[in-house]
Structure formats: structure tokens, C-alpha cells
Amino acid sequence: MxxxxxxxxxxxxxxxxxxxxxxxxxxxxxxxxxxxxxxxxxxxxxxxxxxxxxxxxxxxxxxxxxxxxxxxxxxxxxxxxxxxxxxxxxxxLTDQIATLTERRDELVRRLRDAAHRNTAAPTVTSTPNLSTLPSDMPEPQDDGAAAHLPGLRMPELTMSDSARARIDLATLGGRRTVLYLYPLTGRPDTDLPDGWDALPGARGCTAEACGFRDHHTDLIAAGADNVFGLSSQSSDYQSEVVNRLRLPFTMLSDPELRLANALSLPTFEVDGTRLYTRLTLIIRNNAIEHVFYPAFPPNQHAEQVLSWLKENPL
The missing domain is CATH 1.10.1660.10 (Multidrug-efflux Transporter Regulator; Chain: A; Domain 2)
Known part of the structure; x- marks a missing residue:
């Protein structure tokens, strides 16, 4: 041939x-x-x-x-x-892998240092693309998916928080707990899912977290015994967010969405991943006293919760 x-x-x-x-x-x-x-x-x-x-x-x-x-x-x-x-x-190949791993780790370190360089001070909440919300952000509509929640008992679920503590949702105490659920918190070194800004109620988790941070003292003074954020992200991921944003409260990790399954909470799917729809529960005596749904706009939501607590004192 x-x-x-x-x-x-x-x-x-x-x-x-x-x-x-x-x-x-x-x-x-x-x-x-x-x-x-x-x-x-x-x-x-x-x-x-x-x-x-x-x-x-x-x-x-x-x-x-x-x-x-x-x-x-x-x-x-x-x-x-x-x-x-x-x-x-x-x-x-082993030597090449070791060399490439060192280079990758150094690039990751530099990326995080650069991305977080302007976020360390308490007065700066995050990079603009995470904390600043677009003016044309689509508003989610109340589809009735949370109407059944007021009065329900909290299920016996124990979750890890960002400080590695174990939190039992059924034993939060007689005073009020603010539990805000959110889809996912973005990080400066991690891309958000494609089309994230176009999904009603998706954008704004960083702004919401910073709102609860800035009003945390007022929320406690108004009768909230605890404030927790909750998402399906890992405790390690949430711990980074808590440290970077200097949050005075911890985040609960529910990667299997056990709370959503137990209470039939609204969720949505993006890129093949099921996420929590943004809403906030006011829990008292281990039962749901009030629900904020939809929670919008996220950057003003902590003020909405604070106003409700003041208008409905214990």
C-alpha cells in the first residue's frame, strides 16, 4: 500500500x-x-x-x-x-502534574487575593458585580407555593453551619428565629450560572446577606433570638462567604434540600442543579409564625423583616 x-x-x-x-x-x-x-x-x-x-x-x-x-x-x-x-x-507525568498543581494553586491564590482585595473592610461588602443589583432585575411573582407554611411545625432536622456547629431546626427555642433561604451566594472567583440575572428571584444573595449583616443588631433588639442563612451550598463554601463578608451569623448547609422536602418548599433548577427559592421564615416555639415570599428586592429584605418584627412585638 x-x-x-x-x-x-x-x-x-x-x-x-x-x-x-x-x-x-x-x-x-x-x-x-x-x-x-x-x-x-x-x-x-x-x-x-x-x-x-x-x-x-x-x-x-x-x-x-x-x-x-x-x-x-x-x-x-x-x-x-x-x-x-x-x-x-x-x-x-507525575513530575509534570506536581508542577502544574503548584502553578494552579498559585493562580487560585492570586485570583482570590485579587478578587477579595477590596472586600476585607466592613464598609465594602463585595465586588460590584455581586453586591450591586441591576435596575431591570426581574421581580418574582407570588405563585402561592409558600401559602401552606404558616403554622407548620419545624421538622426534626440537624444541619451543619459554617462554623461546624450542629443546629437542630426543631429546637430553636421559644423566641423568634429569622431563617432566610437563598439559592446560592456568588464569589468573586467563581462564575454564576449562565442566565442567572434573568431568573426572577435568583440574583441578589450577596446583597441580601449584607443587609442582614448590617441590620443584625437591630434584628436582635427587635426580638430575633437567632438569624441564620440557609442554602444548598457546602459548609466550606458558606464559611468563605461568612468570613469575606464579615457576617455576624452563620449559614446552614442543606445540600440534599432536606428542609425543602420536609416542608414542600419552593425550589427551582438551573444547570441541572436544584436550588432554594428565596424566602424567609420567622420561627417561634418551633413553628413557622410568618413567611416572606417572595422576598424582594433582596437588598432591602432585611429591612422588611426588621419592620415586621417591630410591628409584631412578642
């Missing part, structure tokens, strides 16, 4: 085959007129070179494998020299 046919059968370019020949890895027969003639063995050799190269073994380093075949081996790695080359290639 000619080089073009070999290239097609082995799924490589004629240029690559000529390189293999120059290295002495493939040796075709020569006709008197100078044309190269390849056989089925050439097809196998070229395929083996290509397969080994795709695993990270340089073309020049495939010689021990090909010599294993020429010496009678059924497979390219039947010989000790082939195994030695495997070990060398594995060691080389």
Missing part, C-alpha cells in the same frame, strides 16, 4: 509517517522507481506509535515498544524495556 492509504488506515498524516521513517521506527519496502511500499505490519507499527504518543510517550521514546514486537513479542509491552519506559513516562 502507498503512504496515503497507510495514513488513512492508521489515522495519522503522511507527514507524521515520514517522520517515523526518518527516526527509523517504520521502514517501508522500496520499489526500483523509488516508491515506498507499506504492509499490514506498518499499519500496526504506526497505530502503536500514535497510541503511545497520545499517552504522553514521545515518538522518539517508542522504540523499545516497537523492538519488542520485532523480537517476537505479541504485544508492545511484553518486554522489560517496555515496562521500564512505562515507569519513566509515569515518573515524568
Amino acid at each position: 502507498r503512504i496515503g492509504q497507510l495514513a488513512q488506515l492508521a489515522a495519522v498524516s503522511p507527514k507524521a509517517i515520514r517522520r517515523y521513517e526518518a527516526l527509523g521506527l517504520v521502514t517501508p519496502a522500496r520499489h526500483p522507481n523509488g516508491y515506498r511500499e507499506y504492509d499490514d505490519e506498518s499499519v500496526r507499527l504506526v497505530r502503536e506509535i500514535r497510541a503511545l504518543n497520545r499517552l504522553g510517550i514521545a515518538v522518539e521514546e517508542t522504540r523499545p515498544f516497537l523492538e519488542c514486537l520485532s523480537s517476537g513479542g505479541e504485544f508492545v509491552d511484553d518486554c522489560p524495556a517496555s515496562l521500564a519506559e512505562y515507569r519513566r513516562a509515569i515518573a515524568d
